[in-house]
Amino acid sequence: MEPAELGKMLLESEKMDLAQGALIASGVNEVREFNRYMAKTDQLCQEIAHSLKGSEVERAKEIFHWLWKSKHHRYQQRGSFKLNDVIDAQLAETEPVGNCLGLTVLFNVLAQRFGLEVKTVHLEYAFGIGPHVFTVLHAGSRSIDIEHSLPYGFDYHEHKDTPQREEWEDRELVADIYHSVANSSAELGEWADAIEGYDKAIRLNPEYNKARLNKGIALAELGRVEEAREWLREKAPAAPGGA
Secondary structure: OOHHHHHHHHHHOOOOOHHHHHHHHOOOOOHHHHHHHHHHHHHHHHHHHOOOOOOHHHHHHHHHHHHHHHOOOOEOOOOOOOHHHHHHHHHOOOOOOEOHHHHHHHHHHHHHHOOOOEEEEEEEEEOOOEEEEEEEEEEOOEEEEEOOOOOOOEOOOOOOOOOOOEEEOHHHHHHHHHHHHHHHHHHOOOHHHHHHHHHHHHHHOOOOHHHHHHHHHHHHHOOOHHHHHHHHHHHOOOOOOOO
């Protein structure tokens, strides 16, 4: 199946393969390139597989530490969020690998390949910087936070009591990639491309209020002021405790 067709199915279906969805959202839309990155994902799994053993927690911990041992300086605040870039950096000799979104997507893809139940936690504000994502592993009765920006981030406890902690499925995680792509377009003044990205993010995650707000801003920047006002008026989240 062509990546473009996969992309259409991605937006319409409830379930998805995270690796496929993340690559498409990252802009990998040519068949040969798409297959090449799927093969690179398989390569990473093969390199990790021989060291995995024990419980779900032990296997997740081994994947985490294997990634950090391979790249001692993996995290960069404004590093890449695109899965293809992150895969390339992880397999190459270059560092860093990516930002919190890129590292979370890569870990979740690999963990799911080994049958681990992982999801994503989104925080609107963390580390005094801004929006942040990381992995949560569900293993039996345990939930373990995995903070990819730190080499000691496995079973990280500092986010446990953070207000407005929001757990995301794969669809919401892929939506965040589309949102980040749209933000990159907006930074370049490419407002039509930004709106297209925000629309895809909203379609995957209808509750993504930041993407809704940013679409309104992009519409206004294109001179579509009345449309922007109407969009923001209709899509504004209800006030807490409102009727």
